[in-house]
Amino acid sequence: xxxxLSPLGAVSGVxxxxxxxxxxxxVQAKIYVSVEQAQQLxxxxxxxxxxxxxxxxxxxxxxxxxxxxxxxxxxxxxxxxNDGGWVIVDQVVGKHEMITYALGIKVDxxxxxxxxxxxxxxxxxEVADMRWRKQFExxxxxDTLKLNADIQNISGATLSCKHLTDxxxxxxxxxxxxxxxxxxx
Amino acid sequence: MIRCQAMLGTFVxxxxxxxxxxxxxxxxxxxxxxxxxxxxxxxxxxxxxTSDLSRINAQAHQQTITVHxxxxxxIALSKDLYLQSEGLFNVGIGHMLAKKGLRPAFTNHSQPLGxxxxxxxxxxxxxxxxxxxxxDLGGIxxxxxxxxxxxxxxxxxxxxxxxxxxxxxxxxxxxxxxxxVRAPNDPSRLVNMGSLTDGALATSANYFTTIDKKGHxxxxxxxxxxxxxxxSPASYSVVAPLCVLADALTKVxxxxxxxxxxxxNHYQAQAFQVSA
Numbered sequence: 088x089x090x091x092l093s094p095l096g097a098v099s100g101v102x103x104x105x106x107x108x109x110x111x112x113x114v115q116a117k118i119y120v121s122v123e124q125a126q127q128l129x130x131x132x133x134x135x136x137x138x139x140x141x142x143x144x145x146x147x148x149x150x151x152x153x154x155x156x157x158x159x160x161x162x163x164x165x166x167x168x169n170d171g172g173w174v175i176v177d178q179v180v181g182k183h184e185m186i187t188y189a190l191g192i193k194v195d196x197x198x199x200x201x202x203x204x205x206x207x208x209x210x211x212x213e214v215a216d217m218r219w220r221k222q223f224e225x226x227x228x229x230d231t232l233k234l235n236a237d238i239q240n241i242s243g244a245t246l247s248c249k250h251l252t253d254x255x256x257x258x259x260x261x262x263x264x265x266x267x268x269x270x271x272x
Numbered sequence: 273m274i275r276c277q278a279m280l281g282t283f284v285x286x287x288x289x290x291x292x293x294x295x296x297x298x299x300x301x302x303x304x305x306x307x308x309x310x311x312x313x314x315x316x317x318x319x320x321x322t323s324d325l326s327r328i329n330a331q332a333h334q335q336t337i338t339v340h341x342x343x344x345x346x347i348a349l350s351k352d353l354y355l356q357s358e359g360l361f362n363v364g365i366g367h368m369l370a371k372k373g374l375r376p377a378f379t380n381h382s383q384p385l386g387x388x389x390x391x392x393x394x395x396x397x398x399x400x401x402x403x404x405x406x407x408d409l410g411g412i413x414x415x416x417x418x419x420x421x422x423x424x425x426x427x428x429x430x431x432x433x434x435x436x437x438x439x440x441x442x443x444x445x446x447x448x449x450x451x452x453v454r455a456p457n458d459p460s461r462l463v464n465m466g467s468l469t470d471g472a473l474a475t476s477a478n479y480f481t482t483i484d485k486k487g488h489x490x491x492x493x494x495x496x497x498x499x500x501x502x503x504s505p506a507s508y509s510v511v512a513p514l515c516v517l518a519d520a521l522t523k524v525x526x527x528x529x530x531x532x533x534x535x536x537n538h539y540q541a542q543a544f545q546v547s548a
Contacts, residue, residue: 090468092466119276119285202277203277240371
């Protein structure tokens with residue numbers, strides 16, 4: 088193990104005033120995996136058919152009630168596997184963070200797995216702000232390096248996964264309401 | 273390749289950095305590392321009544337419990353840490369966390385509780401306790417899980433990488449990695465803490481402390497001797513060869529306020545505080 092404390096030199100037991108050495112940041116964004124990678128991780132060697140849904144206000148309301156997620160669910164990133172499973176890409180928005188994830192649902196409606204695709208964190212203004220969110224739309228995996236540069240290896244308590252749990256709950260309600268009864272033409 | 277999963281109550285990132293490693297190899301190695309973390313979670317969870325931890329809490333004073341070798345190892349190290357830190361690192365605080373509503377209460381012993389020194393570690397991964405105990409491994413299991421993930425990656429032939437479980441992280445291999453710690457009074461600001469090669473870093477602080485119904489902040493590190501929750505505004509970081517040590521020693525540092533505590537030195541670790 089080697090720890091080099093720069094630029095102050097390696098000293099053990101120093102108390103460091105945050106103001107002295109901190110670099111202010113506004114946004115951290117990390118891209119982990121693409122939609123295709125997430126699909127393969129959730130359902131290896133299956134094929135995926137994009138199956139978008141327009142979700143009625145009534146269903147939105149039922150999902151809101153069951154999950155306490157306020158943002159409406161956008162049903163344009165839903166794929167059906169060749170054996171009746173589903174992959175849904177969704178976003179959950181917390182006070183300071185936005186997480187894009189893929190949920191795999193098995194034929195029987197149980198969870199196959201959850202893959203975190205992107206994690207964006209912001210302080211100073213709400214991540215729920217649409218203008219702010221827009222800037223991350225349409226980014227490609229080739230942008231990963233740029234976005235991930237300089238933001239790794241951060242120690243210190245991070246946010247809990249509660250929002251994610253609520254998001255998954257919402258998608259399972261959507262499965263029970265809609266996807267379960269879907270039959271491929 | 274980098275992947276992230278929600279595990280251990282936080283987001284766990286695993287990244288392989290081998291230049292010559294194929295995608296398939298990296299993918300298999302990362303999958304096996306996540307499985308190791310999942311197993312640690314299953315074995316040591318305070319949220320499941322059937323985990324090895326909950327079985328010890330429920331029955332170890334009445335009968336000998338056979339546990340997974342990893343649980344045995346964590347308990348043995350926790351005992352060592354308890355003795356080296358003169359009681360500051362104490363896993364025998366499950367009842368206090370349950371009472372403060374931070375954990376479910378599966379066991380409610382009427383007899384006086386013992387502490388980790390009442391546990392007898394027998395060969396072949398058996399554990400027996402002289403008194404009822406209510407252990408909680410929340411102060412050590414995350415770091416242990418990171419180390420098991422690193423082992424899994426190494427076993428699959430990965431020579432460079434990083435595992436980061438919500439800020440408890442370990443880098444392995446020859447590369448130097450820049451490390452940063454969140455400023456305790458403003459988590460959007462990062463403090464540069466130099467670089468780390470082949471070692472672990474963990475931080476304890478109360479920055480994402482929640483507020484209870486009466487408006488009082490709820491910390492997450494409980495002082496076993498005073499039973500109070502630590503609410504200091506600073507963050508406490510420890511750099512150590514293994515993540516299990518870094519994780520556990522942040523509690524010793526936080527509760528003692530002493531970066532030069534003999535216990536930290538004993539485990540070849542170094543401590544630093546970032547003040548608000």
